[in-house]
Each structure stands twice: as structure tokens, then as C-alpha cells.
Amino acid sequence: MADPSVPPNADEIEAAVDEALHGLELEPYETAKILGFANEELSQLQTPETSYFVLGSYRDPYVRRLRTVENELNKRLSSYAFVMGDLREIGLDRLPEFRIRFHLLASYADYVVGVYEQDAGGEVTELGKISETPYFDKSYVLPRDYCWMTGENFDGKADVVAAAMAISYSDDLTEDEKTSELESLAAEARENGIDISRDDLSTAVEEQKAEETVSYSWVHLNEFRLFELHNRCQPWVEESELRDSTDIVPTPSRHPDWETE
Template identity: 80%
Template sequence: MADPAIPPNADEIEAAVNEALHGLELEPHETASILGFANEELPHLQTPETTYYVLGSYRDPYVRRLRRVENELNKRLSAYAFVMGDLREIGLDRLPEFRIRFQLLAAYADYIVGVYEQDAGGEVTELGKISETPYFEKSYVLPRDYCWMTGENFDGKADVVAAAMEIWHSEDLTDEQTADELESLVAEAQESGIGVSKGELTDAVAEREHDNTASYSWVHLNEFRLFELHGRCRPWVEESELRDSVDFVPTPGRHPDWEE
């Protein structure tokens, strides 16, 4: 089998791989495999289309929402959204292949969009990577049920759902008391200008019970807060709200801030 052609951006690829592996010396066949991957996958990210690298969990049921975000982005004209799991592997037994693939794809994508619903799995590592230079400026996060842990009043629907989860799991309340507490919570939320009914709240809590969605660690909350302060975090509660969250991500034709 002939060695892959050397792409015109070979120096950039080498720099990205060096950064991923911290300068580790490659064996000749490893270099050939990486160049083969680059020749096949990177040209899709070097077109006039705006490219979106979508991160998140590939496990059920979270993958359904991940795919929905990818599909919504692909509905845009002149857009190409993708997830790493759909691309071929490089085939490197000795090296940490995930780091290389992530680094190459993140370096050439116009935007990175992370969808988060839990505090476990590979998406934890990805969140840590996109919150640092050089990827922070091109990254947006869509965390489910996220709310910052300060302030005395409800700031959004996610806060109300979080409070409802605490009531739902309280062992000190009877079923009747739980229902009364949820009604009081809905009334308080509505007084704060948050449009939510008891039925919607109960459905949201039940859905999280079915999905076994975990609460976020303090590390996650701090990362989300950083994106929030920079105007690049859009929480969502119900799956039906994902479309509005995706609309928050810049559309094709807008020059990425990180390129300016």
C-alpha cells in the first residue's frame, strides 16, 4: 500500500499532533496513518461551509439529543455539523488516538458545540479541553438543567426543575405533601415570571428519573459558569427547547470571533 500523499497543510497538522502528544516522537507508520486520516477527514472542514464539531455522550438516551443538535445545525444553509464517532479511526495501537483525533478536528472546525446532561463519561474530558486555549473562543456549551449556584431567586426554568427534584426525592414528605410543595413551587416560579405549570414540572422530573440524569459536579458548574460569563452558554430543560438552544450558536456567514 502506497504511503498517503503529504497534504499542503502538513506543517499545521504536525503542530496539532505535537500539541496533542506534547512532542512525542512518532514512528514512520504512525505518521503515515495520521496523514491518511487527515487527507480523508480534514478536507470536509476546509470548505467555504461553516463547520460545527458537536460534542456529547454517545450513550442512550443522551445520544438522541446529541443527534438532534447535529441535525438542527445541518439544516442551516452552508453548514456542516459532525460528531467524531461518525469518522473513521486512525488505527494507532501505541498512541492515545482520541487526543490526536480531537486535536485535529477541533483545530479545523469553525465552531465547537458541547451538549451536556451528566457529569460522567468522555464528555468530561472534552469539556476540560474546550474551556482552555486555543478552543475556548470558538466553543459553545448547551448544558441541560444548568444554573449557577448563587442568588436567592429563580433565574430560569432549570432552577425550578432543580428545586422540584429536591422535593421529589425528599424522604421526609408524604405523597400529599410532595404534591403541595410542588404546587407552591410552581406558584413561586410564576410570581418570578417563569412560565411553568405543575404538569410540565412533574413531566420534567419524571423524564429525568427515566433518563437517570446526574447532577453536575462543582467542576462542571465552574466550567459552565465561565462560558456563561462570556455569553456562550445556553441551558435547556426539556428536549423541545433544544432547537432554541441551537439557534444560540452563530449561523453560517458570521465571521467566527476567534478568527478576528
Template identity: 50%
Template sequence: MSTPSVPPNAGQIMQAVRHALRDTDINPTEAMDILSWAQEELPAIYERDQTAYLVLGSYRSPYIRRVRSVSDRLNRRYGTYAFVIGDLDDIEIPRLPEFRVKFHLTAALADYIASVIEQDAGGEINELGKISETEYFEKAYVLPRGYQWETESNLQDKEDVFAAAAQIETATGAGKETKQSELAALVDRASSAGIDVTVTELTEWLADHDPEVPSYSWVHLNDFRLFELQDRCYPWLTEDELLERTDELPGSPRPRWEQ
């Protein structure tokens, strides 16, 4: 019987596994199964002349189609390997939480992470929490559907402020007092951007309109704003816009003949 192959960066891989499992002990067979899986499933990440992109998002229809659109778009670039966790084979470690191992392994080894978010539910929302609260944050980018700018550097006129107010108003998981406080903070940021608007004006506009915007939770809007402050938030509405935003992600460019 041939000896299972071990990747050259086995130490880095096992460090990511320990992080995923919070230093839970694993037996030698499990360790070898994980290393063999990594050698078999993730060889392109070991090629240092390639830029590796982990693409996160919902695997449910119709969302998965747009996740794959982002992955396919990135793979058109020179020297780029983009992948989604769902396309990787199972590791076959029934005692351990397999998805946690896969997530931390791929996130640790990838050069960049792109998270496509369209809804306030599903696995991609849990992944957002993972990338915003871990060491992976520095290489992560979010692409939330329908997110409205909330920071002064991106507020251009009153329409932007109204859109941000509608987003605050429709957020789930926040009470009336919190929303009023956030509207006041939005007005302050708008003022810093040279836009004259009041909380009363925003409140009256919201009462007179029934804005249709994606409803995200209060926690996730705060995560989006964090990425916005870091210039790593790429909102979109249509699939064409999603692909345009994907082209703005860092890394090698697409071939000139495709642009």
C-alpha cells in the same frame, strides 16, 4: 504507487498532534498516516467558506440520537459542516492514543465546538474538561440537559433560586459544608438580582421537597457556570428545546423556508 496526499495546512495539523501527544516523538510513517487521514476525513474543514462545527456528546443510546439531532440541525444551515468524531474512520496508529489525536485535531481545526451533556458519566464529561481547560474554550458552547441558572443575570424570581438550590443539593462530590457555603453564595447572587430569599428558606424548601433534577458532579456544575458567565451555556429539557437552543448557536442561519 501514488504518493499519499498531504493537506495544505499540514503544519497546523502536526502542531495539534504535538499538543495532543505532549510533544511525544512520532516516526515519519505515523506522521504521514495522520496527514493522509486528515486529508481524507476532514476536507470540509479546509474549505474556509464553510463554518465547521465539532459536535461532542455520548455515543451510547439514547444519548447519541440527540447528539446526531444537533449535528443534523447545524448541517441544515447555509455553508455549515457539522460532524462527530465517532463518524470518522480510524487513523491506524496503534502505538499512539488515537482518540486524543482525533480530538485535538478536530477541535483545533473546527470553528466552533458544541457539547451535548445529559449525564454525570461517560466520555462527554471528559471532553467537557478538555474544552473548559484548553485553548478550545473560546470557541466552545455547552448544552447541558436540565442545568439550572446560577448567576444573578439569569435569576428572575424565587423559583429560579429554588431550582438552583436543588441543583446544588443534588450535586455529587461535595460535602454538606461546601453545599451550605454555595447556598449562601447563591443567596447573595439572588439578592444582587433583587430576589429576597434566605439560606434558611432554601434549606427548608429542600427538606420539604424531593426535587427531580439531573445529578451532575460538583466539578461539572462549576464548568457549566463558567460557560454561563460567558453566555455560552444553553440548557434544555426536551429534544425540541435542544433543537431550539441549537438554532441559537453562532454561525450561518438555517434556510428561511425551514424556519
């Protein structure tokens, strides 16, 4: 009789771990601990319920919005939304445990949903992971105050100012480059029927710097843009909008597209 602590898909789990660790050889006790974790935590992801792996910061005040998304998804019938921080540790001193847990959970979850409000912390690493194969096709991002810097995406002056804020806070640009980017941004906005000048943008940026704003690096903006082009990015500003933004994530009644490919 098989050991009851070993999940029936042990070979599949070991293959996923092998890929996550790039073929690193494991000690027998490490394999046993990983399979024990999988037996307890992955079983919930192998039921008829639709599972949602929710990513984001565990620090105040960001964790409140992370819980908001988790709760909204859990309101759906036949759904199971969770964050990795609520699951038990594996107990591996030698190995990069976060990487193992992340890859196992992301592999078996039906959908991955990321909540973003800053360009620092562990969520930066997570964003890079879900924007690549094999997780991209089932992942969705909910970035606060995000707007791509092209005129066709501007609904009004507020969107242009949001783009200007991203330029102003970028650590990847010199002051001269920021000035040039703001000039180009203002020109593109005018071409799209929005009456605004570079001086207007500079004034608006200075006025908003005293308030709570969100800034992202160009790396973040490019990742968000990729999801946006695939219709899997929903920006938000207020927490009430964040609740509504979860509507972009498929409901349990919809079969995951990534499973049909």
C-alpha cells in the same frame, strides 16, 4: 511531485499533533497514518462551509439529543456539522488516538458545540479540553437542567429548585455542607424576591429525586458558568428547547469571532 496522500498543510498538521502529544516522537508509519486521516477527514473542514464539531455522549438515550443538535446545525445553509464517532479511526495502537483525533478536529472546525446531560463519560474530558485555550473562544455548551447558584440568575422558584438539586446530588459535599448550602440558597432566593424556605427546597428535592433529573459536579458547574459569563452557554430541559438552544451558536453568515482576534 508530492505524494497525493499527503495534505498540502502537512507541516501545520504535524505541529498540531506535536502539541497534542507534548512533543512525543512519532514513528514514520504513525505520521503517515495521521496524515492519511487528515487528508480524508480534515478536507471537509477547509471548505467555504461553516463546520461544527458536535460533542456529547454516544450512549442511549443521550445520543438521540446529540443527533438532534447535529441535525439542527446541518439544516443551516452552507454548514457541515459532524460528530467524531462517524469519522474513521486512524489505527494507532501505541498512541492515544482519541486525543489526536479530537485535537485535529477541534483545531480545524469553525465551532465546537457540546451537549451535556450527565457528569460521567468521555464528555467530561471533552468539556475540560474546550474550556481551555485554544478552543474556548470558538466553543459553546448546551447543558440540560443547568442553573448557576446565584440569586441574580434565578427567574423563579423552578430555577432555585434546579440549583438545590445540583447541591443535593453533589458528591463533593458532606450532608452538613449540603444543608448549609441549601439554607444559603433559600436566603439568597428570598433576597431576590422568591418566597421559598430551606424546608421547601428539601421537599422539592425529595419530590424530584423520583423523576429523571440531571446532576453535575461542582467542576461541571464551574465550567458551565465560565461559558455562561461569556454568553456561550444555553441551558435546556425539553428536547424542543434543545433545538432552539442551537440558536446561540453563530450561523454561517457570521464570521467566527475567534478568527478575527
